[in-house]
Amino acid sequence: MDRFRTCRAVVFDLDGTLADTVGDIADALNRTLSDFDLPPHPEDAVRGMVGNGLAKLLERGFSRHGVVLDETTRERACRRLLEHYAGRPCERARLYPGARAMLDALGAARIDCAVLTNKHEPIARDVIHGLGIAGSIKAVRGADVGFARKPDPAGLLDLVRTLGARPETTLMVGDSETDLKTARAGGLRGAVLVSHGYSAIPVAELGADAVINHLHELVAGLALAPEAD
Structure with a gap:
């Protein structure tokens, strides 16, 4: 972690990195399934479906019931899922310890902090506000503001510019291979993955610069004053 002590900006993933948001996501998915007369999925099952945005979640949720959506139905279901989630984005979400x-x-x-997510940006902002950390996040980029989804680095590099930072002094912290690929594509100083997230692949096997089991390990890695929850 010593190599990160020159970092002056950190870009975080949101879901599975800063906060456990699966409860609200599962509720939104299950309300959408109900709209189409399908039974709900247990929250633990939904935990294994998240990643790469709501459209991919929807596809996985329906396919678990053996349903393949045609384009028209998919668009209607996506609208319903987005409406359900936007209506209750942060009732059950919780920050991870530390x-x-x-x-x-x-x-x-x-050290300026930002969030890069494949979540729709208005929902991401609502979640960040609901968690009470908006004052700590200088900028947010979501999946619906003109940039391609992660792992395309365009949104990441726009955040770096917005923070007035440079890739070589910026660190990315995430929970998945997608986050790691995004950091590499953007030429960042490094990429740290948390072990408590939603990755289907054990993060220790992904080749990140570091894996941490508790978010406060980042404080030590950046040589900051030690405080903990």
């Missing part, structure tokens, strides 16, 4: 103290420590050290 997240708030870690963000406070980065802010005190004048």
